[in-house]
Amino acid sequence: MIVRLIAVGLAFAASSAHATNSIDVKRGPDSTVFGNCVPSLAVDNRTPETIDYLQVDIVVALSDGQERTIELKSAYREGVHYPILPGGTAILRQHLDTSKALGTGCDDVKTRRVERTICEVVGGRACSSSVLVQP
Numbered sequence: 001m002i003v004r005l006i007a008v009g010l011a012f013a014a015s016s017a018h019a020t021n022s023i024d025v026k027r028g029p030d031s032t033v034f035g036n037c038v039p040s041l042a043v044d045n046r047t048p049e050t051i052d053y054l055q056v057d058i059v060v061a062l063s064d065g066q067e068r069t070i071e072l073k074s075a076y077r078e079g080v081h082y083p084i085l086p087g088g089t090a091i092l093r094q095h096l097d098t099s100k101a102l103g104t105g106c107d108d109v110k111t112r113r114v115e116r117t118i119c120e121v122v123g124g125r126a127c128s129s130s131v132l133v134q135p
Contacts, residue, residue, distance in 0.1 A: 025133040037106035041092040047129040051084040057116040063108045
């Protein structure tokens with residue numbers, strides 16, 4: 001009986017440790033700005049590292065068959081930084097002042113897929129934890 005309790009405890013501890021060492025990114029709320037759909041992603045930093053910069057490039061398929069790539073970022077590449085602290089959350093947004101708007105409403109977006117992910121900690125080093133994205 002005690003051996004089983006210890007085994008269950010170790011299994012739980014191992015699964016908890018694994019779950020706390022990832023950067024989970026899920027679909028956030030869409031908004032409409034001047035008639036253009038602006039998707040977002042919600043980030044949950046389950047790591048001991050502070051994320052200095054996170055970018056996820058999403059390819060969206062539109063109802064007319066076209067595909068467009070949009071960059072969703074935690075901050076501007078140069079300039080103002082919004083670090084994501086360990087245990088913290090953030091929203092990745094498209095910066096419409098530095099990138100082209102999607103050019104269509106949110107009803108026209110049919111599918112989304114991840115094209116590229118950039119994750120950096122302070123000093124420009126790559127994040128050591130995995131980034132799990134569900135667009």
